[in-house]
Amino acid sequence: MPLNETLLIVLVILAALVLLLQVALLLRRRGDPGLEAKLDALKDDSARVERTLREEQRAGREELQQGFDRFRGHLGEQLNGMSQQQSERIDGFGQRLTLLTERTDNGLQSLTQRLVEDARKGREEIATTLNRLGEQQQQRLAALTADNEKRMGEMRATLEAKLGAIQQDNAAKLEQMRATVDEKLHATLETRLGESFKLVSERLEAVQRGLGEMQNLATGVGDLKRVLTNVKKRGIFGEVQLGALLEDMLTAEQYASNVITVPGSNDRVEFAIRMPGQDEGEHVYLPIDAKFPVEDYQRLLDAQEVSDAEAAQAAGRALELRVREEARRIHGKYVAPPHTTDFAVLYLPTEGLYAEVIRRPGLFENLQRDHRVTVAGPTTLSALLNSLQMGFRTLAIAKRSSEVWKILGAVKNEFGKFGVVLEKTRKQLDAARNSIDSAGQRTRAIERKLRDVESLSGDSPLLLEDVPALDDGGDDATAP
Template sequence: MQPDFLILGCLLCIVLVLQIFVLLRRTDHAALDHVLREEQRVGRAELREQLEALDRQQEVRLASFARSLTDLSARIDQRLDQLCAALGDDARKARQEVGEGQQRFADALGQRLTELTQRNAQSINEMRTTLEQQLGVLRADNAQQLEQIRVMVDEKLQTTLNTRLDSSFKLVSERLEQVQRGLGEMQQLATGVGDLKRVLTSVKSRGTWGEVQLDNILEQTLTQEQYARGVRVCPDAKEIVDFAVRLPGRGQYEAPVWLPVDVKFPREDYERLLDAQEQGDQELVRTMGMQLERAIKIQAKSIREKYIVPPHTTDFAVMFLPTEGLYAETIRRPGLTDLLQREHRVVVAGPTTVTALLNSLQMGFRTLAIEQRSSEVWRLLGAVKSEFGKFAGILEKAEKQISTVGKSLGEAGRKTRTIERRLQGVESLSHEQTQVLFDGLDVDEGESDAGSDAPF
């Protein structure tokens, strides 16, 4: 039906195009309008007739298709009834055959199981009898072997036990001796620890220990001319600093400027802080930390008042803390090191940082020494340049003398070769004869020398 509509639509479009073309060709609009209307009316009538014809054809086709579907459904229903009846007969036959087969299989299986049961019972009885006989033999054999093994094990255990006991007693004796020696060493160590504790308990001894440690560091880092012990930094004052680093003055002959380095060890405050940290009491830790901070400030103030005396000293000093733990706790306090440097002009240093500080000072010494000795180096180079001209003249004279000696040696070599050629025909004497001859010549020469020395 749709292709027919498409064909009609195409025809209508063609007719309309032709009508438009014809209308465009004509000049009389009224006639053109009449013709177009007439053609449209005729076209609509034809289209209506064609549509009615198509409807009638479609109804006939639909009625025919309905009758075909009815016949097909009737045939399908009849065929399905026949197929269901056939399937029912086949299912009944299959069930009967399956039931008969299962019955036959069950009968055969029961008979087979009965036979297998009888055979298994007979085989088990035979195996039981055989196993009982073999177990009896094996039991007797095992009893005999176990007895032999027991005897051998007893002998070996006795031997091994005796050996182990001897070695164990020997080892225990050695360990007891080692324990006794260890106890003696522990007693000596306890004595040493007690001595060290007494040293650290005493303020004077504690300061001496820190001074010894700082002295070792200074000795390994600086030369003896670069630092001094027990320095009176100001001639008009009585205070003596533990150590002072000697810095050169600005002029060549000016007095040196001292950098004070003083040892401080507030052990009691630091140990109380460590005990509070071990206990885990935060309030006590804060209190002990404030006490340690207060002690460090007091020591820094003392250093500033006693040892910082410009221009005899630098405008800052170094506080040496002899343990890394105390130094770490000091720099860990917020703002403490900045306060010490700003208000008291004191730099805090530990065993490691003081080495770095001294190394930087040593580099400063070398730079300053190079600057001071540069004029001397230039004067020395001038003297070397003057002497080098004289040295060139001496070398020229030596070269002439060496050439003269070379000529003399060459002449002596030629004469020696001439004498050797002349003496080729002379027979050589043996070593003994030559030695005797030369010994005689020596004696004669000695006598002639004595005679020549004697008066007439």
Template sequence: MDQLIFAGPVLISVILAALVFYLYRSRDGSAGKDIYLLEKGQERIERLLPEEFSRLRGEQRDSVKAMGDSLFSQVTNMASLTEKNLEGVLNQFAGFRKELESTRQSLDMKMKAMQDENSARLEKITGIVDEKLHETLQSRLGNAFKQVSDQLEQVHKGLGEMRSLAASVGSLEKTLANVKTRGVWGEVALEALLEQIMHPGQYEKNVATRPRSNERVEFAIKLPGAGDNGSIWLPVDAKFPVEDYIRLVEAQDKGDPAGADAAAKSLETKIKTFAKSIRDKYLEPPHTTDFGVMFLPTEGLYAEVLRRPGLAEGLQREFRVVVAGPVTLAALLNSLQMGFKTLAVEKRAGDVWRVVESLRVEFGKFGDLLARTRKKIEDAATSMDDVESRARVITKTLGRAQKLDEPPGEENAEAKN
């Protein structure tokens, strides 16, 4: 309806705009007539507009009244329906409230029962935990005290072992401080190596390797000679120049090049003196090998000797003496042991061959004896066949003889039967 009210002025404005446009386009003498016609049309429109507006307002009032009555009726119906729905909701809410109250009371009862049950279980669990905790604590404390006691006992034993070790170290220091004792210690180390690797018959102690000489080497290894029963000796002598070695090590620790060089030269001189002594006292080919072995009982001392340029080679070339430490001597002894085993196998090979040859001869005799035995068995089988034949003949003869001894009537009766 509002759109119709506002449509009239808009329509008039459009008509006036069209009129102005038309006047602008028409510039001849017919414009006056057109203007007159337009004025008449405008007057008519002005007469009709109030009537149209009055009619439109009446229609709008009627429409608004009808709309208001319809809206009032709908609101009244909606209010009645809402009141009914609200009453139903209130009834449902009251039912829900009763159910909720009942549920709350039931939950309260169940919660109280659960709390009582949980309290009882918690007290029981607490008692069990306290008991187990007490037992575990007592057990662990007992074990801990026992372990502490055992460890204290082990510490006490360790202290005793440390005291014993300290005493042993003191004895070792005394041993190393005494020249004679140092020589004995090197000899003991050499003997231990020989006992571990060689058999007792493969070496001897305190051997006079040179004929008509009273000089005796500490140990000599017995090597097989050219003959069946001959043997030659490999002299092995232990030397331990510990004073020069200790001075060398101390000078190296202090960073004293001059002192270290002096101690090294002194050690080299002492080693050459030992090698010359071994050559002059113990080497006598062909009763001995053309070289001897100087055993140094520590690897550190052996390493220092090898560090001196040309020292080991000079000892071998000039004095025919080989320097060996514990590891080197063990390797040398193992090599000799393998050689002894190879030689023993070669010697035993001849014995085995002789046994095989005698076995071959005996096996030939056994073949002849087996052939004779087979022939005798065949003869015995032939004799047994003859015996069986004779036994059958004898049996038949005895059968006929038995028939002759029977009365005639019995023979006829038997024939009838």
């Protein structure tokens, strides 16, 4: 333990003892007055001790100050020594660092030289390899091009041979089909048209004969008018004349007599022509009724013979009213579409009566517009029946011409089959053409790559993976 600390402890103990003694003296002062002298002596001792302690303390401080001074000097010496050692070490480290830097620079220079030399050797080796690869690829491409040209020549020859055979076969088939079709059409049409024209000529001759007979009949109308005096006979005369016309102009299946045209009615029309319906086997009636208002017509003729204008006008108005009434009755009794046509025919047995009705202003048009009734005389009805007969004949010819249409349908089917064969041939030709185009594209791609090889430098390698495979193209090109 240091001396200073020992002295401090001793002083503290002594001070404590002094304090204890003073306390004891104060407590006992009352009982022991003789102690004051001892206390004074003790105080003196304490003062001496205090002085001694102060001196010791001062001496201790001086000694401590001297120790501190020595320690500070020793510490300064040590710090100076350490600073000198640190400087020496730093200088040594700088020298070693400089030496290491020099060695590193030398190593880097040597490494750079080796890398440059290795790079130069690598470029030379790569250039040599690329040249060798270019020569090899050029040889391969030349071989592939020659093989491709050989295959294309063989394929072209095969295609030309096949196309020539197909063209010859098609030409032979077309010529055979054309001859067959021409022969069948010529024979069939010649036969059918000959029969049709013969039938039409016969009917026209019959119509001509009928017209001649009608003219003779019209010549004798005047005599018959004087002979037939009552109404019943005049009606029978009109019906007989109408029936004769129908019998001469039409066949028995094309008209009917005394037929009920309106379902549910008891009124029978004198004659009705059977017209073809919309469906097969159906027919529509065209009502024809004969009327002969000879009294009104005779009064008109008599008035005209004596030049009585008023009587002629009155007789003309009466005749017009009679014709209008007959037309209204015909429409109400016999016209019922769709069982009949939407119009009927009012037959006047004499040409003079028909001419007088036609001569009345607006009468013919009003009858057609208001009552859907057409007025016809002997000649007009003959022409109408002739037209209907021609229509019937035309319909028969059209029905019989279905055989010709069947033949044409068979020819059309054959042409359809031939079209299928041509379509298959076209597809094969398109496939061959596509194969040739694909081979041409491959060849052009190879030529482009060859041009690129010739223009590339040693630092730009050729990527052979970019060139499409030629084996697949060759297989496709040889496919049919």
